[in-house]
Amino acid sequence: MLTIDLPTSGNEIKHRHTVAIASLATISLLASLSGFHGHPAISNSWEGLLWGIADPAIDLNRLASLVAIGLLSAAILRGAFMAASFGAAAAFGMVIHLFHLNLPGAEIGLAISTIIFSAILLIENKPNWIVISVLGAIAGLLHGYVGVESVVNTGILPLVIYVMGFALTQCAVLMSVREIYSILPNKITFAGLAFFAIGIVFFGNAIHLI
Numbered sequence: 670m671l672t673i674d675l676p677t678s679g680n681e682i683k684h685r686h687t688v689a690i691a692s693l694a695t696i697s698l699l700a701s702l703s704g705f706h707g708h709p710a711i712s713n714s715w716e717g718l719l720w721g722i723a724d725p726a727i728d729l730n731r732l733a734s735l736v737a738i739g740l741l742s743a744a745i746l747r748g749a750f751m752a753a754s755f756g757a758a759a760a761f762g763m764v765i766h767l768f769h770l771n772l773p774g775a776e777i778g779l780a781i782s783t784i785i786f787s788a789i790l791l792i793e794n795k796p797n798w799i800v801i802s803v804l805g806a807i808a809g810l811l812h813g814y815v816g817v818e819s820v821v822n823t824g825i826l827p828l829v830i831y832v833m834g835f836a837l838t839q840c841a842v843l844m845s846v847r848e849i850y851s852i853l854p855n856k857i858t859f860a861g862l863a864f865f866a867i868g869i870v871f872f873g874n875a876i877h878l879i
Contacts, residue, residue, distance in 0.1 A: 738805060780871040
């Protein structure tokens with residue numbers, strides 16, 4: 670019998686994105702609760718790819734910041750500029766760390782960025798898109814710097830593949846969140862409150878590590 674595959678509807682695609690983000694959030698929460706921080710040294714390209722894909726989701730603070738940025742970029746006019754500035758700055762942040770340039774207080778700054786973006790999600794009159802894009806670039810710089818912190822002494826090829834996997838996950842999360850924004854506009858306040866709380870917790874943890 671001849672069968673015809675009907676195109677997947679927009680709602681089905683958004684549902685899949687929602688399930689994927691929820692799964693990443695669960696993995697990240699479990700990793701944080703278990704006290705898992707970092708990973709063993711990367712010795713080959715395969716490990717570089719796996720850890721590159723996994724790292725942005727394992728750290729709950731980074732994932733919360735990513736989701737908040739994605740929601741905010743979808744909620745404001747010209748939000749794509751914010752997402753683009755974040756991605757470009759994240760790449761620059763990686764380069765800074767790989768060249769062993771010091772960026773003190775990166776973990777604290779990352780937690781503060783989560784708090785700021787979450788707070789912006791909660792307010793009705795959001796700042797100008799240029800201001801938010803600048804904030805997105807700062808957050809991207811911090812994400813990139815912190816993201817490669819544990820692989821600075823890795824071989825060239827595994828490191829390149831790690832960075833590619835890391836960027837792929839960041840891009841996938843941002844695009845997925847922007848896709849599902851249209852089905853969650855009434856829950857933005859709840860998301861903002863949740864991410865704000867996460868940012869506060871990680872800010873406190875980062876302060877204690879100083």
